Amino acid sequence: MKSSLNNILIEIKEYEKKVSSETTNVIDESYRIATYLRELLNTIKKKILKDGFQDDKEEINFFRNIKPQVLGKLIYYNKVFRIETSCPVNNGKMYHSFFLNELEELKQEYKEHICNSDFYRYYRSRRTDRDCEYFMLGKINYHNGLNSFVFELDLSFSTYYDYKIARILANELLYTYLLEKTNSDKKTDFILQNPESVKDIFWTDSKNALIELTYALYVSGAISHGKIGIRKISLAFHILFRTPLGDIHHAFHRMKERTGSRTVFLDKLKLALEEYMDKDL
Incomplete structure (x- = not known):
C-alpha cells in the first residue's frame, strides 16, 4: 500500500498538467482539479478505513507526508476558485486592489494562526520526536487548547495535525498565486x-x-x-x-x-x- 500511496502525488501532478492544457481559464482549471482531489481523497479514505496501516511508520508517513499534500492542494484550488469567481473585473485598479486585499488577508492569517505556533516550528525544523503524538490516530491532546475545528473532523481519518500541515502547504501555494496576480504588471x-x-x-x-x-x-x-x-x-x-x-x-x-x-x-x-x-x- 505504501508505494501506491506515494504514486498518488505523481498522479496528481500529471492530472494538473492535463487539465492545464485542456482548460481555457483559471476558474475551469481550479474547479476540475478541486473536484478530482475531493474524489481522490474520498477514495483514499475508504481504502484506509478498510485496510488500515501495516505499522506505525506507515501511519505516520501517511498523515505527515501523503494526506496533507492531497488535502493542501484541495484547499488551495478551492480557494483559487472562490477568489476567481469573486473577482469584480478583469483588469485595472479594482482588479489589483481585490488581489492585494486577498494577499493581506493571507498574511494576517499566517501571523495569527500559523507562524507563532509550537507545531509550526516543530514542522519547519523537521523534527520527528513527537510524530507519534501528532500523526497517529487517537492521540489528540485536548488539553493543548486546540482550535474548535477539531470537533468537526472525522477522527477516524484525521489526527488534526495533518490538517494543519495541509493549511500550511495551501497557504504557501496561495501566497505564490497571489504574488503573481498582484505583481504581474509591476516589472x-x-x-x-x-x-x-x-x-x-x-x-x-x-x-x-x-x-x-x-x-x-x-x-x-x-x-x-x-x-x-x-x-x-x-x-x-x-x-x-x-x-x-x-x-x-x-x-x-x-x-x-x-x-x-x-x-x-x-x-x-x-x-x-x-x-x-x-x-x-
Whole structure:
C-alpha cells in the first residue's frame, strides 16, 4: 500500500498538467482539479478505513507526508476558485486592489494562526520526536487548547495535525498565486540585476509562437524540474521579452484546434536548427 500511496502525488501532478492544457481559464482549471482531489481523497479514505496501516511508520508517513499534500492542494484550488469567481473585473485598479486585499488577508492569517505556533516550528525544523503524538490516530491532546475545528473532523481519518500541515502547504501555494496576480504588471519587482544588458532583447515572432514555446517547456519539465506552474513561466517570458501573453490557456486551446500542424513554431525551430547544423558539415 505504501508505494501506491506515494504514486498518488505523481498522479496528481500529471492530472494538473492535463487539465492545464485542456482548460481555457483559471476558474475551469481550479474547479476540475478541486473536484478530482475531493474524489481522490474520498477514495483514499475508504481504502484506509478498510485496510488500515501495516505499522506505525506507515501511519505516520501517511498523515505527515501523503494526506496533507492531497488535502493542501484541495484547499488551495478551492480557494483559487472562490477568489476567481469573486473577482469584480478583469483588469485595472479594482482588479489589483481585490488581489492585494486577498494577499493581506493571507498574511494576517499566517501571523495569527500559523507562524507563532509550537507545531509550526516543530514542522519547519523537521523534527520527528513527537510524530507519534501528532500523526497517529487517537492521540489528540485536548488539553493543548486546540482550535474548535477539531470537533468537526472525522477522527477516524484525521489526527488534526495533518490538517494543519495541509493549511500550511495551501497557504504557501496561495501566497505564490497571489504574488503573481498582484505583481504581474509591476516589472520593477522582478527587475534584472543589470537591465541595460538586456534592453535590446525582445520577442520578434508572434505572441502565439511564444505561448507555444512556453507550453512546450512547461509540459516537458525543462524548467525547474517541472516544479513551477505555467503562469510563472509565462510571467518570466513576459518580463524578459516585455511581451504580455494574456490568457495563455485560451490561446493554447485555439492552438489545439489548428488544421495541419498544431506545433507550427516548434516545427520551425527544429527545421531552422537542423539547417544550421547541416551548414557545419
